[in-house]
Amino acid sequence: MEQALEQARAAAGHCDVPIGAVVLDPTGALVAAAGNERELTGDPTAHAEVLALRRAAAHLGTRHLYGCTLVVTLEPCAMCAGAAVLSRVGRIVYGALDPKAGAIASLFDVVRDPRLNHRPAVTGGVMADECGQLIRQFFGMLSGGDVSEWPMELASKASVGQPTEGSNPSVTATDG
Numbered sequence: 772m773e774q775a776l777e778q779a780r781a782a783a784g785h786c787d788v789p790i791g792a793v794v795l796d797p798t799g800a801l802v803a804a805a806g807n808e809r810e811l812t813g814d815p816t817a818h819a820e821v822l823a824l825r826r827a828a829a830h831l832g833t834r835h836l837y838g839c840t841l842v843v844t845l846e847p848c849a850m851c852a853g854a855a856v857l858s859r860v861g862r863i864v865y866g867a868l869d870p871k872a873g874a875i876a877s878l879f880d881v882v883r884d885p886r887l888n889h890r891p892a893v894t895g896g897v898m899a900d901e902c903g904q905l906i907r908q909f910f911g912m913l914s915g916g917d918v919s920e921w922p923m924e925l926a927s928k929a930s931v932g933q934p935t936e937g938s939n940p941s942v943t944a945t946d947g
């Protein structure tokens with residue numbers, strides 16, 4: 772989760788909501804990592820989990836990630852939960868809950884639906900405080916909070932009052 776948090780912090784550097792993900796192989800070795808890149812690439816599907824799963828598949832040379840673990844700082848959305856099922860990861864580990872879009876516990880449980888033919892194991896709430904705090908800080912900063920600890924590019928964006936789409940300091944989390 773520390774490595775996923777590292778990816779999340781890096782995402783904030785390009786004004787993306789700080790969400791990060793990594794994929795570990797069955798031995799626990801890191802095979803892929805990604806942060807949210809929606810703002811960076813202008814791609815609405817460039818969530819950290821999707822990017823990490825794609826990179827893991829490319830690295831391992833297979834679209835089936837049997838025995839691998841997807842670690843992500845925020846509860847995956849419906850798209851990413853679906854991508855995790857399609858990739859056949861063995862386990863999903865997530866940090867903070869996403870009450871607005873989460874599709875593993877909050878709104879839906881896509882990954883343990885008995886009607887689907889693959890159901891990864893799930894471990895939630897890992898370093899949830901750290902993971903959630905990073906996102907709350909991000910939105911607090913965009914709404915005029917303390918920008919001193921954030922990268923210059925992001926701080927300047929905040930200071931001219933151009934919050935990213937959907938930002939809302941009152942939410943605890945958002946889609947990523």
Ligand SMILES: [Zn+2]
Pocket residue numbers: 818820847848849850851852947
């Ligand atoms: Zn997602």
